[in-house]
Amino acid sequence: MFESLSALSPDPILGLSAAFKKDPNPAKIDLGVGVYKDEQGLTPILDCVSQAQQMLLASETSKVYITPQGNQGYINGMVELLLGHNSAVTSANRVAAVQAPGGCGALRILAELLVRVNKNTRVWVSDPTWANHIPLLGDAGIDLQIYPYFDKNSASIKFDEMMDCLSKVSADDVVLLHGCCHNPTGADLNKEQWQQLTALASKVGFLPFIDIAYQGFGDGIDEDAYGLRLMAENLEEVIVAASCSKNFGLYRERVGLAAIICKDQSTKDIAQSQIQSVARGIYSMPPSYGGALVDIILNNKSLNDIWISEVEAMRTRMAELRAMLVSNLEDQNVDKDFSFINKQKGMFSFLCIPPEQVQALRDQHAIYFVDSSRVNIAGINHKNVSVLAKAIAQTL
Ligand SMILES: Cc1ncc(COP(=O)(O)O)c(C=O)c1O
16 A cells, blocks of 8 residues: 555654764764753753652552643643733633643644634744744645745844735734744844734734744743733734743653633633544543643742753753854854854754755764754753864854
8 A cells, every 4th residue: 555655755854863873973063953962962851850750650640541631730830831920811711722742742733723713724934944843734734834034144033024924914824933942043033023023913813823842941931931921911812832842851751732822711612622622633632741740840839940940051051052152163263253143042043054064064074953054052062162163164
């Protein structure tokens, strides 16, 4: 049966990891896959997670299925994390939500729900966007359209062009926005831009679809939810896909949240039943473990404090790495001004160099990152930064 299909080439990012593993060069540097790494190049289990695991081990009495919507303590904790304490939207019971298998699972079930509402749903995504948005949404049958976002020449957001494009979309359209730490560019909207975009969404009527996979990695846990909270407070409807992979370091546990902010409680009841039925039709119930850990962390004061400080440590370290890379590049007297790297947020930066130079860095210096020139900032450390800066200088 399957001979009628053709073999596909490996996923570019996962293929890059495989090529890195195979490379015998001891000085190789991996700036590919979006995983946080410490100074030793490791992705350790967070201390708050280790402690929550002990608590879960001591208290878990069954492996029976959890409910289709997932762990309610987790869901409530995540909704509060996303929308803030005392959110009027939460108090008005306008939020439908399910625990999802990772941010990817959340994106997919929301896409499936949008197709249930209208099989011709159009979703506008930024140029560029995270490569996996395309299959996650497109394979659900979404008609994907692109809005201008990032200008490689000036390494800045094309905000006017973006607004102009989005002012012409239809009221039935959906606009995918990165809540913070835009992947792949690291270029985020500022507060004024979020305010203008919220006003535009209200005027045009499009539905904002906010993907927030790096809350806490940009400016702070609350600060990174600014745009999401602004839209949630000011618009009737917003949908949200959140991930706990990065900020809780729970990558392999697959834990995320799909949330739908509805115009009123009765619409919320409809949305809740529909999103659960979408999930039931794909994987039935979410895996329990990751959500149970996040439930413990968010709802236990001392673990929550540890988590906040661990997220802060990761965020601060990435900001320091950015500064260190920029100053090492300056020391190399490169012609190109790389100071924009300091303004970008989170785990990624676009070096804004052409694919041939990315390839040359891979072939000649064993430095691995994706062709778009997106680098994982967390892959830099005190030992490799000068090698990296020298290699970039030689390649430019
Ligand atoms: C922009 C964005 N959204 C969503 C995700 C989903 O993450 P996960 O499914 O690992 O939770 C990622 C992960 O890299 C991401 O970068």
